[in-house]
Amino acid sequence: MEETYITPTHIKDYAFCPTILYHKYVRGVIEPKTPLMEEGRLQYLKDAKGSRERTTLLNSRRIKVEKMLFSYKLTSNKHKIHGIADTIYWTSNKMHILEIKYSNLRKPVPGHIYQTAAYALMAEETFKQPTYKIIIYYKPAKKWIEKRYTNQLRAYTIKIIQKTREILEEEEIPEIKWRHQCRSCWYRKFCWP
């Protein structure tokens, strides 16, 4: 089978739960949008219009930015993945990947970490330099979370990309396991009828 390109959104879903990825993209069962999801989408569209807000955010954190790219298309031909990174910036010649989130969280969930880590992987291939840090900024809580892009995080991200692809290409049907996120998951009726 010809390999298709996957996106960091697929990876985010896999990290939340492999079964949700299967429901959404293999079975084609899509959760209707809730008012909260719609609000986040509208906020994203509003913010997506300008890089000025990112510059203000970085200035407010006293980060001396040498170069910044906003809403930047990235591709990794090596890992067959593509997507649009929110913000990439360089400080002290080191590359940083910043992802803005609109959920009211104070701690990063695995899905957001690996989604941002996937952008970091693509940026490394595009700019031919290592990513120094990934950053997730939860806008409602004004929470800034930084993580070093270690070899371990890079290797695990690659593993997740492979696992995600296996499900999307129907080489693997994920086993349904009870997880704490099942309690509030809209797909619960399909997994636990």
Ligand code: SF4
């Ligand atoms: S109900 Fe649980 S197992 Fe099913 S998709 Fe949701 S989180 Fe995954």
